[in-house]
Each structure stands twice: as structure tokens, then as C-alpha cells.
Amino acid sequence: MQSLTFNQKLGRFILNWILLMLVWLMFTSTFFWQEVVVGAFVSMLLSLASISIFTCCDLSILRPDRIFWMIWYFFVFIKALIVANFDVARRVISPSLPINPGIVKFKTKLTTNYSKMVLANSITLTPGTLSVDVVGDTFYIHWIDVETTDPEEAFKIIAEPFEKILLKIF
């Protein structure tokens, strides 16, 4: 657990409060003032308790260019998810079961734990790949149709479009 300065803690606390408040408003789906007051109180307590555990970053994540890349990432991700599903559907339906599975590895340039988690989760939901483990900066990926076992080539095919955007966000 890294030690944080007071300003970092304050930034994380405020960001967490905003996110939890958004979740509360979506769950209750109302702006009735009693609901909002209770929600603000409860989410303040929760974010106080979870400053050093669940938070990823402080308020600088809300800069406009980062928000823009987050939205762009969302669209790239949804497209990859839909392509992945049609890919799985094609493999499952075709009678010959066209698979050539294996595990490949590659190195990433991302440094923080949180961005590595986002990258690993995205890789799992994109066509034909499933992240098995992350050791340091090395990803081990189960690939349903191995095109290359070379780490550089595999990185270009699997992770590059996501990592480009993640480097701009985090």
C-alpha cells in the first residue's frame, strides 16, 4: 500500500464521493431531497472508509482530454465486444470447430495496477483472447486461434489498440 499525501487523499475522497453519489442517484432514480441527503451522507461515509483501498486516481482523471479518451475507449471496447461475440458464434456453430488454442505472452508499457487491470479485462472480452495471468509487466494470454507466438507480434495484434488509449488516460 503506497503512502499518500493529504492532497492526494482529499482528491481521491472527492472523486470517490462523486462516483458513489452517481451510483446512488441511478439506483434510486429520483431527486427527492430526502433521498439525496441520505445518499450524500452514506456515500461520504463509504468513500471515507475506502480511500486507500478502492480508489485508483485523484481528481486529475476528470480533465477534459482524459474524459474524451475514456468515451472513445468505451466505443472501441463495445465494438471489440460485439466482434468477439460474432467470432465465438462463428467458431461454435461451424461443424469443424476451427480452433488452434495456445498461450502467448507479451510485455506492456503500462505501469499502474489499475490500468493493467483495465487492459486485462478488455483483452478478455475481445475476439479470441482470455487473460490467464499478469506477472509484473508480462501478460499471459490464452488465444483461441494462435496466429503468432512472437511476443512483439502478439502485442501488436492483441493489445496495441487498447494500450494506445489507456496510456493517454492514466
Place this chain on the structure above:
Amino acid sequence: MSITEIIGGILLIIGSTFLFLGGLGIFRMPDVFNRLQAGTKATTLGGMSLVLGVGFLEPTWIWKSLIIIIFIAYSNPISSHALARATYRRGHYPYIKSKDKENMDAYQEVVPHTKEKEDKV
């Protein structure tokens, strides 16, 4: 029939189709890792469009269904990763079709194999 009901119904059909394909994938694939591949992807998109379809059919639930979609997108890949890692470390190695069996499994440099060959299901 309003337009939201039509959209909701279409989303329900898409979601259940993908869930069915995921189930078929779990039935047809040869080993744990390939089954996880089919299961994870299909249940993620299938579950998402099912929940979104319910949100469209019942418009007061749309915000709740969006939250459920975010939770699905977070938790589904994490659970499949945990299952795959635990499976490998327990000693069930991936089924490898090609001739080049040594190079096709890069993970054995982290977890050395203790058995001779991969499991056949």
C-alpha cells in the same frame, strides 16, 4: 406497441441468442480454457443486452439496468481470469492442437508442468 417496447423485445432476442450460443460453446469446446472463452464473451454481451432490454420494456428501471451492465462488464472478466489461473495452477493444462507443443504454451515458464500431457475431456 410503442417503439421502446419493440427495441426492448429485439434486445431480449439478441441477448438470449448469444446466451444460447455461449451454452453451446461450453458444450462443444475441448477444454476448460476454450470453454471459458466462449462462456465469458457470450454471457457478457448476452447478459448486457438482456438487462438493457428489460430496461427498455420497463422505462423506470433503465438507470438500474445501466448500473447492472457496468457491474457485469467489471466482474465477468475478473471471474473468468481467476478461474483460468486457478485451473492452470491446479494442473490442468490447455489442449493444444498444433504440432509445436513447446512454444504454444508460454505460461509454463511461470508454472512448470508437473504432469506429462494436457487433460483430455
